[in-house]
Amino acid sequence: MGKIMIAEDDVKIAQLEQDYLESNGYETKIVGDGAMVIAELKKGGYDLILLDIMLPNCSGYDICRSVREDIDIPILMVTARTEGIDVIRGLGLGADDYITKPFDPSQLVARVRSHLRRYQRLTGGGSGKNTVEHTDKIVAGNVIIEPKTWRVWKDGQEIKLPNREFELLCFMAQNPNIVFSKETLFEKIWGYDYVSDAATVSVHINRIREKIENDLRNPKIIETIWGAGYRFNL
Structure with missing residues (x-):
């Protein structure tokens, strides 16, 4: 079914998450110290991380930023904070989704299942259809997108994009x-x-632009059409 890391320092919440996930067939490991999360993740074998924002010694934000540089698995942030700025910050650092405390454990399990299924489809592990069709190569200026190999290049240098950013870029391309x-x-x-809501799109568009555009103040590949949305220019 999948192995889930529970990065949570509240023992009761961590055990609640563990009990519900394991009763639904998932393997879990609890890590309560933020400083230990990244090292544990780099050992490999994890399919998703439930990441509390307020961890001791290393915040969930810092972990998310570091993880996204090397590891591409779904990140579901678990937080007591509901302010929009905290949510946008987490999504902007590469989190896939968030859930606020207190939460319905059955909803948490459903959310985990949904993310894992989508991740498997995106990486070719499932049979479901996704928005990325099997096109060999898409060229937009100095950017090359390869849907089959799940890779993006700019000026001959490979750019790393998390799955959600890659799927969004491919759909538009x-x-x-x-x-x-x-x-x-x-x-x-x-x-x-x-x-999340549609504001999530703007966060991810900005992250993609940071990686593929030559001038963020005047983006040419993904253009903002004010009052309407976004257009991929080809």
């Missing part, structure tokens, strides 16, 4: 010169089973 609203992109890439 394979539907060029069409203006998509944030709501449409959110529906296509995230679906309806996420607690």
